[in-house]
Amino acid sequence: MKKIVIFAMGLVLSSNTLAQEKIETTISGDFVSSYIWRGQDLGSTAVQPTLGVGYKGMSLTAWGSYGLANPDDVKEFDLTFGYAVGGFNIGVTDYWFSAGLDPEGRYFKYDAHGTNHLFEANIGYDFGFASLQWFTNFAGNDGVNKDGKRAYSSYFEANVPFSLVGVDWTATAGAVPFATDFYGTTGFAVTNLSLRATKEIKVTDTFSIPIFGQVTGNPCAQKAYLVLGFTLQP
Numbered sequence: 001m002k003k004i005v006i007f008a009m010g011l012v013l014s015s016n017t018l019a020q021e022k023i024e025t026t027i028s029g030d031f032v033s034s035y036i037w038r039g040q041d042l043g044s045t046a047v048q049p050t051l052g053v054g055y056k057g058m059s060l061t062a063w064g065s066y067g068l069a070n071p072d073d074v075k076e077f078d079l080t081f082g083y084a085v086g087g088f089n090i091g092v093t094d095y096w097f098s099a100g101l102d103p104e105g106r107y108f109k110y111d112a113h114g115t116n117h118l119f120e121a122n123i124g125y126d127f128g129f130a131s132l133q134w135f136t137n138f139a140g141n142d143g144v145n146k147d148g149k150r151a152y153s154s155y156f157e158a159n160v161p162f163s164l165v166g167v168d169w170t171a172t173a174g175a176v177p178f179a180t181d182f183y184g185t186t187g188f189a190v191t192n193l194s195l196r197a198t199k200e201i202k203v204t205d206t207f208s209i210p211i212f213g214q215v216t217g218n219p220c221a222q223k224a225y226l227v228l229g230f231t232l233q234p
Contacts, residue, residue, distance in 0.1 A: 021056070022055075023053055023054070023055045024053065024054040024055070025052070025053055025054075026050060026051070026052040026053075026054070026061070026233075027050070027051055027233065027234060028049070028050045028231055028232065028233035029047060029048065029049045029050070029231070029232045029233075030047070030048040030049075030050075030229055030230070030231050031045075031046075031047055031048075031068075031229055031230055031231075031232075032045065032046055032048060032227055032228075032229035033045055033227055033228045033229060034046075034225060034227055035048070035065055035067075035073075036214070036216050036225045036227055038155055038157075038174055038183070038191060038192050039174065039191035039192035039193075039194075039216060039217075039218035039220070039221070039223075040183070040184075040191070040218070040221075041223065041225060042065070042073075042074070042076075043065070043067050043070065043073035043074065044067060044068075044069045044070045044073060045067065045068045045069040045070075046065050046066060046067050046068055046073065047065075047066055047068055048063065048064065048065045048066075049063070049064055050062070050063050051063075057083050057084050057085050058081075058082070058083050059080075059081070059082045059083070059084070060079070060080070060081050060082075061078075061079070061080045061082070062077070062078070062079055063077075063078045063080070064076055064077045064078065074097050074098050074099045075097070075098040076095065076096065076097055076098075077096045077107070078093055078094065078095045078096065079093070079094045080092070080093040080094075087125050087126040087127060087128070087131075088124075088125050089122075089123070089124050089125070089126070090121075090122065090123045090124075091121070091122045092119065092120070092121050092122075093119070093120045093121075093122070094117055094118075094119055095117065095118040095119075095120065095140075096116055096117050096118075097116050097118075097141075098116070099116065100115070100116030100117075100141045101113065101114045101115055101116060101141050102114050102115060102116050112139075112140075115140055115141055116141060117140045117141065118137055118139075118140040118141045118142060119137065119138055119139040119140045120135055120136065120137050120138070121135070121136055121138055122134060122135045122136075129160070130158060130159065130160045130161075131158070131159045132156070132157075132158055132159075133156065133157055133159075134154065134155075134156045135154060135155045135156070136152055136153070136154040137151075137152060137153045137154070137182065138152060142180075142182060143180040143181040143182025143183070144180070144181055145178070145179045145180055146179050146186070151178070151179065151180035151181070151182060153176070153180040153182035153183060154176065154177050154178070154180075155174060155175070155176050155177075155183065155191070156174065156175060156177065157172055157173060157174030157175070157192060158172070158173050158174075159171070159172050160172075166199070167197050167198065167199050168197070168198045168199070169195065169196065169197050169198075170194075170195075170196045170198075171194070171195050172192060172193070172194040172195075172196070173190070173192070173193055174190070174191060174192030174193075174194075175188065175189060175190045175191060175192075176188070176189050176191050176220075183220075184220070184221060185220055189219075189220035190219045190220060191218050191219070191220045191221070192216065192217075192218060193216070193217045193218075193219065194214055194215065194216040194217075195214065195215050196212060196213070196214040197212065197213050197214070198210050198211070198212040199211055199212075209230050209231065209232065210230060210231045210233075211228075211229075211230045212228075212229050212230070212231070213226070213227065213228050213229075214226070214227045214229075215227075
């Protein structure tokens with residue numbers, strides 16, 4: 001699962017990029033002290049590579065997470081196809097985890113009742129001063145509701161970017177609208193209140209490394225997390 005990063009897609013293009021006719025490529029890697037996603041603790045220290053291509057608003061992104069400190073952390077490999085125009089974006093993500101319904105962790109097993117894949121759709125809009133995103137699981141290894149039926153687990157969040165004393169900040173508020181054991185909720189619940197700060201550290205005249213820190217609270221689970229990380233990108 002992902003940090004929204006992906007901002008719902010892992011590669012959401014800006015309006016300036018969309019106007020270009022050439023193919024855009026993204027190659028990067030995040031190193032994080034712990035993997036916190038939508039207010040959930042998914043593992044300890046990890047490397048999270050991204051590889052993406054985009055053309056005329058369409059994007060295809062591969063994203064993964066691999067534990068560096070704990071060999072028992074679940075490995076993750078996600079593929080996202082998205083489309084963005086202006087501030088509007090939609091996308092579909094195929095999440096795969098090394099643990100799930102298939103004890104052998106096979107990537108190419110798509111059995112409806114025995115796969116480790118999870119499929120999620122998203123829709124959102126970036127107003128510039130703030131953005132809104134909605135995500136819903138529609139197939140694969142989803143959670144169940146109070147009745148033991150597929151929950152079509154959903155999550156929505158608002159992001160507000162701002163700058164303060166030379167640092168880029170993003171405030172996030174996210175919630176789960178109804179019961180699902182996928183997010184550990186029994187009804188509507190606020191699961192993610194986060195504040196992230198990013199600052200580029202100049203290494204040479206042509207190369208810098210973004211360093212970020214993030215504090216996250218999950219009021220529903222009564223948990224709080226502090227994450228430190230950096231990004232490598234050519």
